[in-house]
Amino acid sequence: MIEVKNLHKGFGGEPVLKGISTQFKNGKTNLIIGQSGSGKTVFLKSLVGLHQIDQGEIYYDGRRLGEMDDDERKALRTEMGMVFQGNALFDSLTIEENVVFALSMFSGMTKEEMLDRANFCLKRVNLENVNKKFPAELSGGMQKRVALARAIAFKPKYLFCDEPNSGLDPKTAIVIDNLIREITQEFDITTVINTHDMNSVMEIGDHIIYIKYGIKEWEGTSEDILNTDNESINDFVYSSELFRKIKTKL
Amino acid sequence: MFLTEGIKSFGKYFILLGKTFRKPENWKEYRKALARDLERLGLNSIGIVSIISLFVGAVVTIQTAYNLDDPLVPDYYIGIATRESIILEFSPTIICLILSGKVGSNIASTLGSMRVSEQIDALEVMGVNPAAYLIMPKIIAMVFFNPLLITISMFLGILGGYFAAEFAGVLAPVDYLQGIQSSFNPFFITYALIKTVVFSFIIVTVSAYYGFYVKGGAIEVGINATKAVVSSSIAIIVANYILTQILLV
Numbered sequence: 233m234i235e236v237k238n239l240h241k242g243f244g245g246e247p248v249l250k251g252i253s254t255q256f257k258n259g260k261t262n263l264i265i266g267q268s269g270s271g272k273t274v275f276l277k278s279l280v281g282l283h284q285i286d287q288g289e290i291y292y293d294g295r296r297l298g299e300m301d302d303d304e305r306k307a308l309r310t311e312m313g314m315v316f317q318g319n320a321l322f323d324s325l326t327i328e329e330n331v332v333f334a335l336s337m338f339s340g341m342t343k344e345e346m347l348d349r350a351n352f353c354l355k356r357v358n359l360e361n362v363n364k365k366f367p368a369e370l371s372g373g374m375q376k377r378v379a380l381a382r383a384i385a386f387k388p389k390y391l392f393c394d395e396p397n398s399g400l401d402p403k404t405a406i407v408i409d410n411l412i413r414e415i416t417q418e419f420d421i422t423t424v425i426n427t428h429d430m431n432s433v434m435e436i437g438d439h440i441i442y443i444k445y446g447i448k449e450w451e452g453t454s455e456d457i458l459n460t461d462n463e464s465i466n467d468f469v470y471s472s473e474l475f476r477k478i479k480t481k482l
Numbered sequence: 483m484f485l486t487e488g489i490k491s492f493g494k495y496f497i498l499l500g501k502t503f504r505k506p507e508n509w510k511e512y513r514k515a516l517a518r519d520l521e522r523l524g525l526n527s528i529g530i531v532s533i534i535s536l537f538v539g540a541v542v543t544i545q546t547a548y549n550l551d552d553p554l555v556p557d558y559y560i561g562i563a564t565r566e567s568i569i570l571e572f573s574p575t576i577i578c579l580i581l582s583g584k585v586g587s588n589i590a591s592t593l594g595s596m597r598v599s600e601q602i603d604a605l606e607v608m609g610v611n612p613a614a615y616l617i618m619p620k621i622i623a624m625v626f627f628n629p630l631l632i633t634i635s636m637f638l639g640i641l642g643g644y645f646a647a648e649f650a651g652v653l654a655p656v657d658y659l660q661g662i663q664s665s666f667n668p669f670f671i672t673y674a675l676i677k678t679v680v681f682s683f684i685i686v687t688v689s690a691y692y693g694f695y696v697k698g699g700a701i702e703v704g705i706n707a708t709k710a711v712v713s714s715s716i717a718i719i720v721a722n723y724i725l726t727q728i729l730l731v
Contacts, residue, residue: 280607306507309609320604323595324518334608337508392607 233257234279234390234422239288241271241278248274250446251288258389258422261413261436265428266443267468272426273317275443276394279424280312281305292390310338313383313421315393319375321367327354327378328363334386353381357411373404380408384415391416393425397432405429409436430475433457442468495691501613502621502687516619523585523620524627528634530584531577535568535635538576539642540650542567547652557653561643561661566670568639573632574674575722578681581628582714586689589620590710593693594703602694617690624682632678636671673729680725681718688714 234256241249248271256262264272277283279290281297290297292308300308321330331350335341341349354360357377367375376396383391393412397405413436416423425432433440437454442465450465457469470476506512546563593616596602605612640662647658692710696702 277603282603282606306609309607312607314604314607316600316604318599320600322601322604334610337511337608337610386608 233293234424235289235291236279237289237291239275239278239290240286241274241283242286248446249278249443252441252443252446252448253288254441254448254451256422256424257439259417259420260423260438261416262422262424262439262441263433263437264424264426264441264443265433265468266449267428270443271446272428272443273394276392276424276426280314280392281309310334310386311389313386313388313391315376315379315383315391315396317394317398317426319367319379321375321378321382323367325366326363327359327365327367327370330367330378331382331385333382339386349385350381353385354378356384356415357381358407372399373401373408376400376404376408377411380411380415384419384421387419388421391421391423393423395426395428397427397429402431405431406435412436430469430472433469444468494695495687498613498617498691498694499687501611502617502690504611504614506614506618507610512615512619515615516622519619519623520627523588523623524631527581527584527631530580531631531635532638534580535573535577535638536642536645538572539564539568539639540646541642542572542639543643543646543658544650544652547646557657558661558664560653561647561658562664563661564643564658565640565662565666568643569636569670569674573635573639574677574681575718577632577635578628578678578685578718579715581631582681582685582689582718583711585624586685586710586714587707589686589689590693590707591703593617593690594696594706597694597696598699598703613694617686617694620690621683621686624686625679628682629675629678632674636674673725676729677722677725680721684717684721685714688717 236255237253239249239252240247252275264275266272274283278285285298292311295304295308297305297308321327322333325333328347328350331353332346335346335349339346350363354362357380359374359377359381362370362374362378367378370378380393380396383393391412396408396412400408409432412423412425415421425436427433434454437457440450440452440454440457441448442450442462444464450460450462452460457465460466543560543564546560546567547557550560550563593602596616602612602616605615643662644655644658647653647655689710692706692713693703696706
């Protein structure tokens with residue numbers, strides 16, 4: 233479980249996150265939604281420690297991130313997996329090398345064990361016969377799946393995904409969503425996903441927090457979101473014609 | 483304002499150096515990175531360095547012969563002048579300036595692209611020290627390989643001078659050979675190699691600094707690659723003066 237208490241973060245004196253508190257439970261897909269520029273990515277990067285926070289506390293299963301020394305932080309990092317918005321695959325490495333990168337750095341596994349793990353992870357995200365290819369040779373959806381395979385290779389306890397559906401067609405987006413949910417439940421991972429894709433919210437949103445101008449405006453489940461009378465989140469959710477029509481039909 | 487920014491940049495540069503020289507997480511992976519960098523930054527530079535050295539050596543010989551066209555100056559002096567020009571200045575300094583363009587822009591743009599595509603963040607999230615993993619092997623590759631490259635350059639520069647003597651007919655090859663063997667001071671080689679090591683360190687670390695801290699997108703990567711080349715070239719010129727003052731005076 234990840235617990236966030238009163239998180240503040242700003243840049244150059246401009247506050248971006250203003251006192252966010254929440255909990256992300258394991259085995260659940262936790263979604264952070266909000267408009268572009270609302271502070272979602274800053275929130276996610278603060279959670280993983282890529283941004284130093286100005287105020288507040290972040291606990292990973294009771295371990296406070298801000299109080300960890302370098303070694304403890306490194307140890308925590310090996311429990312994390314992250315899928316970046318642009319995939320962030322290493323261009324100069326093959327798909328297989330990308331997937332086993334963290335294993336070869338930290339695991340002490342033999343080459344055969346690492347290859348077995350890479351094959352397992354790639355198979356788990358429905359990718360086969362791509363081991364020797366380079367990221368540039370794959371489509372956007374396939375690269376996203378490789379990024380997911382890399383993120384789960386080290387059997388993480390915490391999985392972070394920054395807009396995993398961006399740039400994908402709706403069908404591929406659903407495949408990625410379902411994969412993330414299955415993996416989360418299968419390995420009992422605490423998953424936190426940044427998204428503004430409403431399909432993801434409805435499909436996999438076990439726990440959703442809505443951020444507006446750096447403030448947590450609403451929190452609930454995908455069931456709750458359909459019945460809330462919070463004006464702000466309704467404006468966001470039903471900003472598209474399609475969703476307005478669906479709501480009237482419901 | 484300019485001064486404050488300069489001091490800030492200087493501080494950030496040394497902080498980056500501090501992060502770079504940390505104990506590697508896994509020596510084997512760092513060795514792999516070193517092998518990749520040796521190929522990309524070192525071996526791939528042999529071609530251009532060889533061609534430039536050969537032709538500049540020939541040109542230096544022809545120009546020296548043209549300027550020393552005096553019956554009171556023995557022809558073998560042309561060989562001495564060519565050798566000293568190549569060993570003292572052309573190979574260690576001019577070749578390193580060329581490398582700051584070729585290798586420096588490569589390092590800055592590679593690291594810059596990795597920064598904007600979040601690959602550096604990905605390394606950090608995995609628990610890898612990105613500064614050490616990405617920069618340290620490049621420093622080792624350049625600092626150890628460039629002395630060899632510059633030695634090749636010296637040899638080819640002097641060989642180029644011989645070809646000029648042989649084929650352009652500006653002096654008798656035998657005079658040239660006598661010249662390159664006369665009044666030789668072996669310390670000049672040491673001096674040239676010391677300069678090479680310092681310049682190689684400057685090329686990698688300055689370029690890495692500009693690449694590592696890129697903010698923005700493709701345009702900023704290009705801008706920072708240019709800044710890397712300009713700054714490392716200026717740093718090389720300044721260091722060249724300081725080292726010459728210390729080592730030769």
